[in-house]
């Protein structure tokens with residue numbers, strides 16, 4: 001039975017992905033800060049599930065805890081980094097939290113995962129839940145979109161290294177559009193909003209298909225294309 005760790009599994013996409021992967025027969029390791037919520041998620045998972053509290057603003061401690069969790073589980077095949085926060089006020093203290101969780105936290109876990117798979121000669125998989133927001137910088141969510149671009153570029157680098165060194169480590173960049181979760185509750189101006197369980201099914205499909213880059217839901221590739229191709233003059237008017 002394959003084993004997967006999901007970092008940031010207490011709510012939203014991470015929660016539904018945990019339940020989906022569990023239904024597909026994966027053994028799970030779930031982490032986040034809110035232990036009670038993790039325990040609730042574990043109750044909804046039919047397969048064997050481990051939970052561990054982990055704060056992704058405490059990067060070094062999180063890496064140690066990840067190692068402990070891997071040991072408790074007797075190894076891992078797939079590590080998903082889903083933890084993330086958003087904010088649009090532009091206030092530094094809040095924006096810096098976004099940087100610490102979404103970007104530095106991701107790098108702390110992805111770096112650990114890559115070394116773990118390489119050292120143990122495991123053809124494992126690293127999965128990062130980035131965002132459509134990472135495709136191009138946006139005045140509405142400056143720090144957030146920058147962290148998501150960081151994730152995508154970091155994963156591209158890891159994929160490059162895996163291929164060049166023939167390590168067989170798969171790196172999957174998941175780029176969701178709008179998904180109905182606590183993060184987006186009450187947010188205005190959204191469109192093509194999808195329920196989290198549908199997003200989770202498509203993410204699980206992409207993981208099993210070992211995709212490199214995937215938009216969730218699928219039609220968001222159109223928005224990605226539009227975002228990339230829109231000339232600066234028009235983009236700056238949004």
Ligand SMILES: NC(=O)c1ccc[n+]([C@@H]2O[C@H](COP(=O)([O-])OP(=O)(O)OC[C@H]3O[C@@H](n4cnc5c(N)ncnc54)[C@H](OP(=O)(O)O)[C@@H]3O)[C@@H](O)[C@H]2O)c1
Nearest residue numbers: 008010011012013032033034055056083084178179181183
């Ligand atoms: N919803 C969307 O429309 C959308 C679109 C594109 C990308 N995304 C990305 O998808 C991911 C999941 O978002 P969501 O919408 O499902 O939001 P959510 O329901 O708010 O879930 C966020 C998850 O991240 C965890 N987290 C936050 N800060 C953390 C910290 N300091 N340490 C450890 N875990 C932390 C939360 O757990 P605790 O609070 O319990 O620690 C929770 O499990 C995020 O990376 C987000 O950027 C979402």
